[in-house]
Amino acid sequence: MSFKLTRRQAILSSAAMATIASTPSAVWADGHGQAATGVPYVRKDQINNGEPIKLEYWEWSGQRADYQRQWAAAYMEMYPNVEIEVVLQPWASYWPSLITNVPAGAGPAMWHMHASKQAEFCGGNLMDPIPASAADPAYLNENWIGYSEGAMQCAATGSIHTVPMGAMMxxxxxxxxxxxxxxxxxxxxxxxxxxxxxxxxxxxxxxxxxxxxxxxxxxxxxxxxxxxxxxxxxxxxxxxxxxxxxxxxxxxxxxxxxxxxxxxxxxxxxxxxxxxxxxxxxxxxxxxxxxxxxxxxxxxxxxxxxxxxxxxxxxxxxxxxxYGNIRFAIEAAINPFADEATKAVAWDFWHFNYSREDVIVEDLALFNGFLPPYSKVLDDPRVTGDPLASTMAKAGSLGVINDLPxxxxxxxxxxxxxxxxxxxxxxxxxxxxxxxxxxxxxxRADWNIIERNYANASLMLAGQ
Amino acid sequence: MDHVTNQSRLATGLIWMGAAIMFFPVVWMLLSAFKSPQELLDYPPRLLPDRWSTEFLVYIWTERNFGRMMLNSVFVSSTVTLLTVFSSAYIAYVFREFQFRFRIPLLYLVIATTMIPLPVLVLPHFQIVLWLGWLNTYQALIMPYALWGFGVFLMYQFLAGFPHDLIEAARLDGVSERQIFQHIVLPLMKSPCVALGIITFLHQWESLLWPLVAANSPEMQMLPAGLATFSGDAVESADLFNPYSAALIAAFPLLIAFLIFQRMIVKGIAMTGMK
Amino acid sequence: MTSKNAFIYGAPILAGAFFLIWYVLPIGWVLWVSFWDYSPISPNNAPVGLENYREALFQDHVFWAAVKNTAYFTFGNVVLGTIMALLIANGLSRLGTLRRLAQTAYFMPTLFSIVAAAVVWEEIFQPRFGILNNGLYYLTDSLGLPPFPEIGWTTTTDWSMPTVILFGLWKFLGIRIIILLAAIEAVPRDLYEAASIDGVTKRQQFFHVTIPLIKPALWFVVIAGIINSFQVFEPMYVITDGGPLRSSVSMVMLVAETAFERQRFGYSAAISILLFGMILALTAVLFWLRGRSEER
Missing domain, CATH: 3.40.190.10 (Periplasmic binding protein-like II)
Incomplete structure (x- = not known):
């Protein structure tokens, strides 16, 4: 169970990242490995009737913004009338800004979410539910971590709004x-x-x-x-x-x-x-x-x-x-109060991103040190060959999924x-x-506390 | 006599020692800003950088849109400062010099506003900006801070010892009230104006929460937002950073401004000394 | 005549309109919200009467810790800060050569954005690896004095508040010196000359000539210092994050945290109103004291 993740390996994996980044979008547009949400992403002739449209995408981590900008670049290459700007905002004011602006019909079209804020955002209906055109809930439930455990849904309504980045152990x-x-x-x-x-x-x-x-x-x-x-x-x-x-x-x-x-x-x-x-x-x-x-x-x-x-x-x-606790970071949410045209493009971009296995493996999971959230990529050689991910995989089934208030x-x-x-x-x-x-x-009455959904709950102490 | 000289020597020595203590963190920041993030973790800490590295400074400046942020910060902070200084001086002077209805209650009201903690005002201010349709505009950043109870208080306090005979003399000469204020009073208020200007500018320069609530688009971003993205508080973020470099970039324009301001301070002080 | 009226009435109208829109209405809203269980994104906002106030005053020990820390900071910052600023301003006014340089050093911290400054001090205060403890140890050790102990500036409950106060002194001294120095410089020179001819010592001059003549400036420094210190937030936020174990949490920090981290705007508003009341009462007392001292 011992392994070394040496400097050389870290460099190797970042070289792999660079390859992904420079891969032309044609590879993604043919539908190969692009059905991870259960709805294959198909490249359209045009989007938003070819009219110019601009979207903002918020993030607090500079490192993640780097690959998000590559997603945006690939998307804008397909649809030149779209402009997506990834904006870095500081964590300290990220949430106050969203909580005031989004209900007022302002704020960005999409933003990187965080699990610890999910309950508040659910309570205020500040996230657009995933449309059928972007993902199939039944498919997510079956093939992605977090859905069947109840981690991804709003406690009160059961609606789903995001995908997980992966399991963090x-x-x-x-x-x-x-x-x-x-x-x-x-x-x-x-x-x-x-x-x-x-x-x-x-x-x-x-x-x-x-x-x-x-x-x-x-x-x-x-x-x-x-x-x-x-x-x-x-x-x-x-x-x-x-x-x-x-x-x-x-x-x-x-x-x-x-x-x-x-x-x-x-x-x-x-x-x-x-x-x-x-x-x-x-x-x-x-x-x-x-x-x-x-x-x-x-x-x-x-x-x-x-x-x-x-x-x-x-x-x-x-x-x-x-074994311990599994937490997950969650991915982008979309502003429910944005106008319909913006929402349509945002969801299409969302669909384009999360339907790609490469994005899930390389960007969401391995880059951030997570176990991929999508079961079909768990035996991908990049995952099995990643020392961190393969170690986590050994204990994955004994992790209690929960994110604390x-x-x-x-x-x-x-x-x-x-x-x-x-x-x-x-x-x-x-x-x-x-x-x-x-x-x-x-x-607060609406915390999404789901530790009791632990798959091996029967092993835990009785009568608690 | 010797005793006195020794005492004043000691006092002078203490003044200089105090100055050194005050100045040390500034030097420490300047030197550390050129260290690599790894070198910052070295123990025991060393004063001089191993290798003068400007990589991170360059990275912040080029990759993080700091030009635009700097421009916004300078524009918003200066506008707020000018508005605050002049309106405070004007209001304080009128309240000191003239009698009118509700003078005292209004004055107490203005002073009382300084006792309200600003974080609670963020939400009501946002509502007002929303009603006015000012989201994502410069006026949303500027207007709520265009006047400040503390500024009026500072000026009002200063005017307590104002040489009144100058004003009376001008009045007898038939100079209009506006001109008396503009040409006689205002020049003599230079020193508190500069002091208030510095405090106001600094407050604006480092304000983070309000700008991001009221005007969060990338075109409107200000410097503190850019710097705070490097904050170690950010959850699950592995951004590489040297806090000193970030601090240096934030402080740099002020250090430059300081060189200009210092002359004005000294001059202002000399002027008040003449009365 | 009309232009004179416009000039005079412009001021109260400007002040009235501005403070009505940006302060009076908002504070009215805050007062109203303090009787509610309120969050801008919650569908279940409900009036709760005096419950928020009851919770703060009789249930929440963090509230009382914050009151105590805020008072502690205010005491340290205002008492020490004013005395130090007075002595330094007096010293500076007598300094002949290189006075501008010394002045620059004292004013410099004022010009530092507080977040940048606190970042630097956080690293300096780091007990084991920071430059302060290690520098002092090196100094005492090489002078043959008993070695300087490792003080847990930011990491122990005993030292967190003194550390924040030390930082406050460094940061807020400059502006006080500016104000007091200006006042000292404004004291007519001939008063000192007359005093020294009468054989009055420098120290007596300071107490019997300087201080009485700069009283308005001193009162201003004290009153403004108290009002501002009661709203202290950033030094704690950046250096200690209110810790360890809430030993350095301030009232405004609690206000911000309750609103934006816990989404309890009603409770946050109630704490603000209590804080506002405290500052108001304290300031009223100070104005009264000042009025009495001016009568004499």
Whole structure:
């Protein structure tokens, strides 16, 4: 299960990307590999009656905007009367801007969505439902991840508006240079939490003043917590998702692991933990537990670090009852208040993009560090040959699909921070956090909490 | 006597030490802006860059439409500043100089508006801009900030110690009220005008939320939006960036403007000193 | 005569119209919304009476943490900031050579956009790898002093507020110095000359000549400082993000977060109204104090 995703491989995969980018659109227009939404994309003689039309497409990530601009270029080559502009907008004001502008009949024709905002956008009817001309819901349900699990629909209406980018799973990222320097080999790759702690101790480096300069293990505490609770067979919410389950032994054990790592093993401290995912590319953490998008982050920010990713260790080394949480990022949504002509072109562009297997494999999934969302491309050689994707595929069926409400995520992170700072008794903290989380959960009734749809729910603890 | 000299030497030394502390982050930013993103992560940190790299600066400037953003930022910020400074000076002067109905309640109202936190005004302001049909226009960016209670307060406060006999003399000479304001009062208000101008310009220069709510099209984008796309807060985004380069680009026009403004500040101060 | 009237009445009409449209009506809306469970995109907006206020005052401990932090910041920023600005402005006014250079250094932070400045300071404050702790350690170590400890500027609940205040001092000192320096320069020179002929020391001059004569400017710096500090937002937002464990969350930060992250515009409006009330009360007291000090 060990592999190296070295710098060379990263370059190789970006070379593959470049090939895709330079492929002329003729390849896409013949219908080959272009029926991924269940409705084959057929090139039209003209669109919008050949009249000039301009669309805006919003994105917050500069890296994704690069390939979206290539989609737009390919589309505009087919239909020269169309102009699609990909606009980078900052995350900090992206959502306030959409939430005010879209209902007012303004804002962009389409924008990259985020799963954590789905409930609000569903509630306000701020996304156009997918038309039959662009995708077949039954086909999506059968061949794409997320639909049958209920992750893609608006909770109240059951309508669908987007496709997923892919499955994002937690992994153990390892700095191989530090690993080798500590005299560790492939045999030392941890499978259990105990092994993980032992390796973390060996990997920790200190300066002359005794301060940790390289933490053996760091993590996004919220992500650790969520995965560790699932791994022990505990769901985060009660059966009808009206309350959280926090004050319980599984949560306690998950937090105790961090407390031990920080306060007894001294393999991590608050200073490193607070830098979150920057610790790994900065060489300040030898191992890091995070979601797979970290791979893209490493490729961009730490080309000189030799790193690899492994499956997350579990309490006892077994993947069952659950490996952890699967999250997904979701793709473009279309402005329901745009005029009909704009919407028609936007949906045609949408259809053109997501019907292409190449786009799904290369851009949506592998580039971003996700497992492709479309089952028919899972045995594509590009996927099976991708170390990250093939690792994730091993645990895919044991991932609990769910995206937490952002307010709950923030509270979980607070809880972990309190443990790392050693503030307060663990039992008190759990009780307080449960109360706070429940209060925040009650503020909205329409969160799409779908963890109970987990395919292997029978393996989880009974009677919870 | 010696004792006094030592004391004043100590004071001078402290002033310079303080100046050095104030200035250090600026130097640190300037130097770090030329480091590569990887070098920023080096430990222990070093003052000078290993290799002076301008790649990221060039990338921001060329690939991210910064020319247009800079133009928008300069235009909107300057317009707001001019409007704010002149209307505040005018209103404050009239409120100081003349008696009319509702003078005091109006004045208190204006000052009270400075106590409203701006984030809550975003939503009602958006509604007004929508009614006026101003979405995606410069006036949507400019008008809500064309006047500022704080500006009126600043000017009103300054005018407390204004040499009134000058005005009276001009009045006796038959100079019109508008001309008195324009030719006698305004030149003497230069120093608070510059101070208010700086604060107003800065506020506009760094405003992020309102521009994106009121005018979000690519043609209307302003500098903070461009810089904030490099923010580390962005979720699931792996953009490579050096925050210092971004900070330098944001600060650069102001540093230039500062060289111009500084003369005006000193002059303004000297002028008030003459009364 | 009509042109005179136009000049005079232009001002209240301009001020009245502008503040009515952009402030009075919006704040009226905010007040109204504070009695609602409201979000611009929610289909289920409903009036809730005083519930939002009850929640803030009697249930939400984060609200009270924010009140405390805001007061703490205001105290630090206004008291320390005003004293420092006064001393520095006084020092600068006496500086002969290279005064422009020193002035430039003190004014520079004012001109930095706060987000850019906070980005730089965030890196400087980084406890383990940042230049501040390491520089101070290097300094104390090489001078043979007891080594400087690692202070968790941004990462511990004890230090997050002092760190934000330090940043605030750096950022907001310049504009105060501008205002106070202008006032000090405006004090007639002959008053000092007369004082030194009478054998009054520099220190006595500062307390008995300078301070009484720049009182209006001082009051302005204090009042404006309090009003602005109560609305502090960016320093926390950029340097500590309100953390760790909400130890540096400010009221305006809470207002923005409640509205735009939690979509609770009604609750956000209620917090704004409470904040507005606090600033209003405080300012009223200050104006009253100023009025009394002017009578004397």
């Amino acid at each position: 937690p992994l153990l990222f390892v700095n191989l240079d530090k690993w080798e320097a500590a005299g560790l080999t492939e045999a030392d790759v941890p499978n259990t939490w105990e092994e993980l702690r032992a390796v973390a101790v060996k990997l920790t480096e200190r300066d002359a003043r005794g301060r940790i300069t390289v933490a053996g293990l760091s993590m996004d505490g919220q992500e650790w917590l969520q995965n560790a609770v699932y791994q022990q067979g505990r769901f985060l919410f009660n059966e009808d998702a009206t309350a959280v389950q926090v004050n319980n032994p599984e949560y306690r054990t998950a937090l105790q692991f961090i407390a031990d790592l920080v306060h007894s093993d001294k393999a991590l401290d608050n200073e490193i933990a607070s830098t979150r995912h920057e610790a790994l590319p900065a060489g300040q953490a030898a191992m890091y537990v995070g979601f797979s998008w970290i791979a893209g982050f490493m490729r961009a920010n730490a080309p000189d670090i030799n790193w690899s990713a492994f499956l997350l260790p579990t309490p006892d080394g077994e993947l069952a009852p659950a 952002n307010v709950i995520r923030d509270e979980q992170l607070e809880l972990v921070t309190a443990v790392i700072l050693g503030q307060g008794d663990l039992d008190d903290l759990l009780a307080q956090s449960e109360e706070a989380q429940n209060r925040l959960l009650a503020e």
